[in-house]
Amino acid sequence: MLNDKDLMKNPFMTNEKFAQQFDFLKEEGEFDRILKILTVPSRSGIYLSRFDIRNIGLTLGVDVPVRERREMLKDLFYYSKQIDKMKEFLDLLIQYTNSKINQYRELQEAFPKTSQIIQGWIDKAEKLISFIENLKREIDIYKAV
Template sequence: MFNKDDLMRNPFMTNTKFEQQYDFLKEEGEFDRILKILTVPAKSGIYLSRFDIRSIALALGVDVNVRERKEMLKDLFFYAKQLNKMKEYLDLLIQFTQHKIDQYKQLQEEYPKSAWIIQNWIDKAQKLITFIENLKKEVDIYKV
């Protein structure tokens, strides 16, 4: 349960980190859920490193500051919207995810005894592609 003394035990914990530790303090919005899906490998099936996010940004023609991955992705969403490149951004995320799936498939061939474990990650990554494709459809509908 929520303990206010947690902040006192760790004086270096920022308010944001404190809130993140206790999810029930704030209601999560749809945009936050999208960012969580992209940044949590157990949900997305892939790991987007800061370097990967920066590479995607440069491919989009944007230079983002290197910082927390979630914040970098948030910045990229805002830049893509401002530059009317949201579909391009989502396409880059799909390409990156497909590249990861291809790497997983190669691992399955090289390590057939682990294929069933790797398949779990492939399935999650394919669901992520479907999720991003649905986001692209929403971009068309709402002209985001």
């Protein structure tokens, strides 16, 4: 098994190649990437507050303890998988994102001079929706295996 020092000695072994050797690292890396996309507004186009995450959890029937947003989302992913409500959870994220897009569009109408800036956020949020839709398709694929 390679450790970090061995990886640093070989500059041609990228993190992706390293992760391919160990399935559990690949999954963890992908999951961390998903959490980062959801918690960084400059990537997702939306801001999920602790309150929002907690409300999504309550809608699923899960009372998520309030703490760091990333940890709360991680808990929601685990809980929704355990109670077999992952698709519902992802649908709730899509609904939330759509509501934010609608708010952005209202702002565009109210403040036309900011339209270009707001459109950038809308574009990111729409990409987030397609990303979440892909996650839903992957869930179906993994269930079929």
